[in-house]
Amino acid sequence: MGKYIFKRILISIPIIIGITIITFYLLNVVPGDPVVLMMKEHISPDVLERVKNEMHLNDPVYIRYFKFMGDLLHGNLGRSYKLNRNVTDLLLEAFPNTVVLSIAAIIIAWGIGIPAGIISAIKQYSFIDNFFMGFTLLGVSMPIFWSALIMQYIFGLKLNLLPISGFSGPQYVILPAIVLGWSSAASIARLTRSSLLEVIRTDYIRTARAKGLKERQVVFYHALKNAMLPVVTVMAIQVAGLLSGAVITESVFGIPGIGRVCVNAIQNRDMPLLQGSVIFTVGLVIIGNLVADIAYSYLDPRIRYD
Amino acid sequence: MENKKDDFVKEEYDEEMEIYGTTFIKEVWYRFRKNRMAMIGAATVIIMVFVAIFAKWISPYDPYAVDLLKQFQPPSSRHILGTDIYGRDMLSRIIYGTRISLIIGLIPTLISMTIGSVLGIVSGYYGGKIDTVIMRIADMVMAFPSLLLAMVVMYTLGASIYNIFIALSIVGWAGTARVVRAQTLSIKEKEFIEAAKAIGVKNSVIMIRHIFPNCMAPLLVLLTMGIPEAIMSEASLSFLGVGAQPPTPSWGLMISNGKEYLFSAPWVAISPGFAILIVVLAFNFLGDGLRDALDPYMKQ
Numbered sequence: 001m002g003k004y005i006f007k008r009i010l011i012s013i014p015i016i017i018g019i020t021i022i023t024f025y026l027l028n029v030v031p032g033d034p035v036v037l038m039m040k041e042h043i044s045p046d047v048l049e050r051v052k053n054e055m056h057l058n059d060p061v062y063i064r065y066f067k068f069m070g071d072l073l074h075g076n077l078g079r080s081y082k083l084n085r086n087v088t089d090l091l092l093e094a095f096p097n098t099v100v101l102s103i104a105a106i107i108i109a110w111g112i113g114i115p116a117g118i119i120s121a122i123k124q125y126s127f128i129d130n131f132f133m134g135f136t137l138l139g140v141s142m143p144i145f146w147s148a149l150i151m152q153y154i155f156g157l158k159l160n161l162l163p164i165s166g167f168s169g170p171q172y173v174i175l176p177a178i179v180l181g182w183s184s185a186a187s188i189a190r191l192t193r194s195s196l197l198e199v200i201r202t203d204y205i206r207t208a209r210a211k212g213l214k215e216r217q218v219v220f221y222h223a224l225k226n227a228m229l230p231v232v233t234v235m236a237i238q239v240a241g242l243l244s245g246a247v248i249t250e251s252v253f254g255i256p257g258i259g260r261v262c263v264n265a266i267q268n269r270d271m272p273l274l275q276g277s278v279i280f281t282v283g284l285v286i287i288g289n290l291v292a293d294i295a296y297s298y299l300d301p302r303i304r305y306d
Numbered sequence: 307m308e309n310k311k312d313d314f315v316k317e318e319y320d321e322e323m324e325i326y327g328t329t330f331i332k333e334v335w336y337r338f339r340k341n342r343m344a345m346i347g348a349a350t351v352i353i354m355v356f357v358a359i360f361a362k363w364i365s366p367y368d369p370y371a372v373d374l375l376k377q378f379q380p381p382s383s384r385h386i387l388g389t390d391i392y393g394r395d396m397l398s399r400i401i402y403g404t405r406i407s408l409i410i411g412l413i414p415t416l417i418s419m420t421i422g423s424v425l426g427i428v429s430g431y432y433g434g435k436i437d438t439v440i441m442r443i444a445d446m447v448m449a450f451p452s453l454l455l456a457m458v459v460m461y462t463l464g465a466s467i468y469n470i471f472i473a474l475s476i477v478g479w480a481g482t483a484r485v486v487r488a489q490t491l492s493i494k495e496k497e498f499i500e501a502a503k504a505i506g507v508k509n510s511v512i513m514i515r516h517i518f519p520n521c522m523a524p525l526l527v528l529l530t531m532g533i534p535e536a537i538m539s540e541a542s543l544s545f546l547g548v549g550a551q552p553p554t555p556s557w558g559l560m561i562s563n564g565k566e567y568l569f570s571a572p573w574v575a576i577s578p579g580f581a582i583l584i585v586v587l588a589f590n591f592l593g594d595g596l597r598d599a600l601d602p603y604m605k606q
Contacts, residue, residue, distance in 0.1 A: 018446040026462050141586040145545045146579035149565055157569050244451035263546055266461050286449055
């Protein structure tokens with residue numbers, strides 16, 4: 001087990017390096033001079049040269065990359081052009097908000113998705129199965145920003161129940177979490193359903209039934225354990241999905257999280273801030289993948305030999 | 307002599323493929339036809355294509371015609387879905403938006419699938435170092451949340467419809483490459499590939515004529531699943547302001563413009579969302595149906 005974890009961590013290192021290269025090169029070949037952008041057009045050529053030298057913008061890209069990597073290893077992601085503050089500080093300020101939103105969304109996703117999947121599988125082709133599957137299909141087919149606006153319209157304006165924007169109390173989390181969690185709930189419910197249906201048809205379940213166990217015992221003690229295995233792996237995909245979704249959800253609901261930092265950085269053409277938030281986010285996704293892989297191999301030892 | 311023999315083998319092979327091909331398609335169609343949701347999806351997609359092609363004749367007004375006197379008119383018999391801030395007819399804009407959405411759905415998906423197929427086949431067929439390099443790059447691309455990578459590419463290239471093609475192609479190829487590689491790995495062990503190699507068929511010909519056609523089934527499913535994903539990504543990018551630019555009637559952009567007036571003129575933001583929902587649902591039903599119809603052969 002320890003060996004597998006070690007190997008798995010080792011594999012992610014080149015991927016992380018590759019991602020920093022891709023992000024750095026994509027963002028550093030942008031046409032347009034960041035210094036001109038920062039100080040507007042009326043800037044004397046001397047000052048321009050001096051500032052560019054200070055920011056190492058005259059160095060070749062690969063040297064800038066190594067310098068960037070060196071800083072990154074010290075936890076320094078550079079300074080924001082627009083806000084003139086440390087990118088790491090800005091990200092660490094925003095991060096807890098994204099975490100709160102993501103956890104709330106995960107609770108909703110799992111709280112709805114797993115029971116819906118189990119009920120749908122047990123009552124296959126019934127009305128309730130069709131209802132849940134239709135409801136969850138709606139969840140994956142609606143653009144997040146659109147469902148967010150509809151939620152704002154219904155619960156914020158028409159019913160006047162919940163605040164629609166900002167992030168200063170628990171009631172502010174509910175709407176964004178529902179919006180963000182709904183789309184994940186859909187994939188969890190579908191996966192739980194199909195996985196449980198597959199397991200229920202296996203021999204050992206027939207044995208369990210044959211020895212006269214109650215249906216509830218068969219489903220919850222025998223079938224569910226194996227059926228949940230693929231659902232666990234979806235966790236990894238969800239970290240990526242949640243963080244992508246958070247970009248949109250946070251901008252619609254005005255939540256000062258990582259996603260909003262990212263969107264603002266693009267709007268202000270704030271390269272270091274964008275670079276920092278992208279690498280930070282992708283780093284989280286990779287850690288999520290790693291945790292899910294390890295959890296999966298722990299739950300299902302067969303996977304390690306693949 | 308050599309050539310003659312080759313031709314003979316080829317002819318017989320083609321003949322067999324033809325018979326096999328027609329029955330295969332017939333069988334798939336038979337299974338597909340029985341799936342009601344898939345048929346509804348297919349019909350909706352066909353209607354959408356017609357709407358996109360004949361947008362000019364179907365839409366009641368010019369989607370770009372500004373009439374400030376008619377600003378924010380609620381849905382009525384003259385403007386079925388109301389008007390936006392510039393007095394433009396929402397229904398006409400949504401109809402023209404179908405064009406953009408379908409093009410954005412199809413072209414980047416085709417580009418990324420072409421790239422993905424080539425890299426996937428090469429990777430699976432040759433294996434070794436090429437395989438490792440291509441697959442590690444695919445891993446990196448797939449580690450990015452797709453929206454984030456598309457946003458970064460759009461930041462670099464600048465916001466415009468054409469750059470969305472590039473951004474979505476860069477994001478999408480890795481998934482196809484993985485599927486095609488897996489398919490190639492299983493096909494290249496089959497006897498007919500061995501036979502082709504034995505009679506001296508070139509590697510490139512084997513890949514194009516023998517392996518690629520056998521990847522068509524999963525590719526078809528990937529295409530129908532990729533289109534709604536691309537449509538959704540375009541809408542998200544445009545919503546965030548890094549995609550289509552005004553006055554393009556992109557659905558995502560229309561929702562984004564409408565969100566400012568959600569409380570005074572909700573129809574502006576709400577109605578384009580239904581259009582996205584319908585297209586995405588239709589393609590998902592179609593894709594599900596196709597996968598189920600093709601499945602028995604994919605499992606073999």
